[in-house]
Amino acid sequence: MKVLVTGGAGFIGSHTVDALVKNGYEVAVVDNLSNGRKENINKDAKFYEIDVESEKLKRVFESERPDMAIHLAAQISLRKSVENPMFDARQNILGSINLLQCCKEFEVDKIVYASSVAVYGEPKYLPVDEKHATKPASPYGLSKLAAEEYIKLYHRMRGLDYVILRYANVYGPRQMSDGEAGVVAIFTDRMLHNKPPVVFGDGEQTRDFVYVEDVALANLLALKNGKNKVFNIGSGKETSVNDVFGKIRNILGINIRSIRAEPKQEIRRIYISNEKAVKELGWNPKTNIDDGLKKTVAWFKERQF
Numbered sequence: 001m002k003v004l005v006t007g008g009a010g011f012i013g014s015h016t017v018d019a020l021v022k023n024g025y026e027v028a029v030v031d032n033l034s035n036g037r038k039e040n041i042n043k044d045a046k047f048y049e050i051d052v053e054s055e056k057l058k059r060v061f062e063s064e065r066p067d068m069a070i071h072l073a074a075q076i077s078l079r080k081s082v083e084n085p086m087f088d089a090r091q092n093i094l095g096s097i098n099l100l101q102c103c104k105e106f107e108v109d110k111i112v113y114a115s116s117v118a119v120y121g122e123p124k125y126l127p128v129d130e131k132h133a134t135k136p137a138s139p140y141g142l143s144k145l146a147a148e149e150y151i152k153l154y155h156r157m158r159g160l161d162y163v164i165l166r167y168a169n170v171y172g173p174r175q176m177s178d179g180e181a182g183v184v185a186i187f188t189d190r191m192l193h194n195k196p197p198v199v200f201g202d203g204e205q206t207r208d209f210v211y212v213e214d215v216a217l218a219n220l221l222a223l224k225n226g227k228n229k230v231f232n233i234g235s236g237k238e239t240s241v242n243d244v245f246g247k248i249r250n251i252l253g254i255n256i257r258s259i260r261a262e263p264k265q266e267i268r269r270i271y272i273s274n275e276k277a278v279k280e281l282g283w284n285p286k287t288n289i290d291d292g293l294k295k296t297v298a299w300f301k302e303r304q305f
């Protein structure tokens with residue numbers, strides 16, 4: 001069974017490729033390395049340095065003939081999507097359409113799509129389940145939702161099977177710690193360099209943090225289970241930014257204080273219901289936040305030297 005993974009040099013993509021290889025799948029990776037790294041790519045996977053929007057994608061399908069595709073390639077920055085919505089739409093919507101065209105032409109059986117809880121916008125109730133209305137609060141959320149709708153359309157028009165996974169806040173080893181990264185990567189990197197993390201507002205804003213290997217497992221399960229459905233992928237637990245800071249500080253065993261900055265315009269509280277994924281995908285997040293943070297901090301520490 002051959003799987004084509006777009007974004008396979010990135011954070012979640014590279015863990016997904018590792019899990020696929022470990023489970024005996026043949027893997028071809030497509031990534032333009034705009035945010036991914038070559039060293040992340042599993043040695044047993046074939047690599048094509050190509051943009052998902054490019055004409056060349058067709059040639060990859062021609063030679064690889066994948067049975068299934070997992071689509072993770074995207075511009076992931078919310079801020080960039082606000083500053084440059086055209087760029088966001090090209091990468092996330094047009095790139096997805098180009099991939100869908102190839103899936104149709106080369107008779108791919110199923111596509112698994114990495115969507116986001118950003119499609120929901122400000123929660124009307126908690127935990128957010130899959131029935132919650134979609135009202136994105138950013139061009140990024142909207143481009144992820146638009147790609148979801150194109151995928152559903154290709155199912156209706158062309159019979160392409162799909163699973164859409166709406167990830168919560170994913171964290172873990174290999175996450176980039178630059179300005180656009182998740183709070184775990186940014187805080188860990190700063191504290192390891194003895195720099196105080198910056199907390200926007202009172203730090204009591206909450207998110208649903210899910211460990212990257214659990215997300216990779218959800219991607220694998222979605223290849224087989226949950227035909228033509230949408231699933232939330234998260235821990236189902238609510239953790240505040242202040243708690244994340246405290247936990248990382250305890251793991252590092254250092255005495256550092258955070259810096260307060262003006263609150264950002266952002267969602268105040270979110271966590272999701274993962275019941276549907278547990279029941280219908282057979283998925284269970286195995287790593288709790290304390291263990292996940294320990295593994296993440298260990299990885300960042302090791303990388304320093």
Ligand SMILES: NC(=O)c1ccc[n+]([C@@H]2O[C@H](COP(=O)([O-])OP(=O)(O)OC[C@H]3O[C@@H](n4cnc5c(N)ncnc54)[C@H](O)[C@@H]3O)[C@@H](O)[C@H]2O)c1
Binds near residue numbers: 008051071095116166
């Ligand atoms: N990290 C999270 O918390 C999170 C949450 C929800 C959804 N997601 C989604 O999961 C997917 C993976 O995110 P990630 O956190 O691993 O980010 P990432 O930036 O590490 O991975 C994305 C990969 O896609 C590649 N890429 C970007 N644009 C491309 C293009 N046009 N053509 C080919 N390759 C391209 C990048 O080089 C990178 O390797 C994305 O679709 C993202 O929207 C992530």
